Amino acid sequence: MNATERSIVEQFPFWDGAPEPAIRADASKSYVVVGCGTSYYLAQCIAATMNLRGIQALAVPGSEWTHRAQAYVRDEKAVTVVALSRSGESTETVQAAERSRSVGIEVIGITCDRDSSLTRHSDHVIFAETHPQEGIVMTSSASLMVLMALRFIGVPVGPDVTREADRVMRELDAAIVPLLSGRSHFVYLGSGPLYGVAQEGSLKLQEMSLSYTQAYHPMEYRHGPISLVEARTLVVMLYSPEMLPEETKLVAELRAKGAAVIGLGGPGDLSISLDAEEILRGLICLPALQILGERLAVSRKIDSTAPRHLTKVVLVA
Numbered sequence: 001m002n003a004t005e006r007s008i009v010e011q012f013p014f015w016d017g018a019p020e021p022a023i024r025a026d027a028s029k030s031y032v033v034v035g036c037g038t039s040y041y042l043a044q045c046i047a048a049t050m051n052l053r054g055i056q057a058l059a060v061p062g063s064e065w066t067h068r069a070q071a072y073v074r075d076e077k078a079v080t081v082v083a084l085s086r087s088g089e090s091t092e093t094v095q096a097a098e099r100s101r102s103v104g105i106e107v108i109g110i111t112c113d114r115d116s117s118l119t120r121h122s123d124h125v126i127f128a129e130t131h132p133q134e135g136i137v138m139t140s141s142a143s144l145m146v147l148m149a150l151r152f153i154g155v156p157v158g159p160d161v162t163r164e165a166d167r168v169m170r171e172l173d174a175a176i177v178p179l180l181s182g183r184s185h186f187v188y189l190g191s192g193p194l195y196g197v198a199q200e201g202s203l204k205l206q207e208m209s210l211s212y213t214q215a216y217h218p219m220e221y222r223h224g225p226i227s228l229v230e231a232r233t234l235v236v237m238l239y240s241p242e243m244l245p246e247e248t249k250l251v252a253e254l255r256a257k258g259a260a261v262i263g264l265g266g267p268g269d270l271s272i273s274l275d276a277e278e279i280l281r282g283l284i285c286l287p288a289l290q291i292l293g294e295r296l297a298v299s300r301k302i303d304s305t306a307p308r309h310l311t312k313v314v315l316v317a
């Protein structure tokens with residue numbers, strides 16, 4: 001087992017060991033959630049979840065918040081910034097936190113590194129210990145930052161959630177290899193808080209297996225991107241609990257056009273049930289999406305511990 005696989009399959013004790021945050025989101029405030037790469041996609045899931053829980057929030061990439069805040073909010077000083085960063089060192093996220101504080105905006109850092117530039121530029125830090133062997137590709141830390149954010153929002157995340165995520169990952173892992181054969185086009189679909197998770201699944205597969213991937217809101221996929229669907233397409237559909245009839249019809253249409261579909265929480269060539277409400281589904285699906293990337297990397301003889309052109313901390317010179 002390589003270090004990437006270890007940090008995926010051995011992440012669950014770290015979930016159970018994550019402390020309750022000392023600070024909670026305040027529904028009377030508005031939040032901007034910032035991050036880069038994986039951390040930005042997680043920010044999208046978290047912001048959507050905050051809105052569903054009655055807390056106004058918007059996800060913005062770190063660099064955009066630093067340089068173009070006016071394009072996203074009317075009054076930047078009226079918000080609280082939540083900055084997500086595993087390392088606490090990604091240049092754009094650190095700059096977003098630093099600049100926010102310099103103009104008097106409160107910053108809450110969510111991180112897996114206790115002592116970093118981000119923690120020095122944060123008014124409050126929410127921290128959890130991650131798997132020590134996690135490498136360049138972000139796996140256990142990604143899940144942990146979502147877990148910490150959910151608790152910050154006031155969503156209880158207990159051992160039942162850990163068990164469910166472990167089951168979903170194992171069920172996918174047991175069945176995935178035959179579905180990967182002959183696939184070269186990978187599509188991730190999800191809506192609401194699952195859209196950011198679809199983007200993260202797509203990025204994970206791209207980084208780990210050097211594949212072209214796409215992520216869309218399910219019904220947006222019909223407006224053009226569907227042209228690319230054929231027998232080499234693998235679709236990962238992240239179902240919301242209400243399972244809209246148009247979404248199940250979309251999946252049937254994709255299968256009729258030759259795609260294989262992994263249905264997380266609904267129908268597909270591989271269908272895995274999700275016993276969870278919408279706001280917990282993203283966290284529960286993350287380890288399964290991570291192991292999917294690792295299995296494709298192995299099937300292509302790609303070493304996911306050394307992804308091309310990537311470093312653990314991406315700095316702007």
Ligand SMILES: O=P(O)(O)OC[C@H]1O[C@](O)(CO)[C@@H](O)[C@@H]1O
Pocket residue numbers: 036037038039084085086087088089090093136137138207310311312313314
């Ligand atoms: O959370 P951090 O440490 O700011 O890092 C985000 C980085 O992680 C990555 O997923 C690298 O694996 C990139 O998307 C991005 O550069």
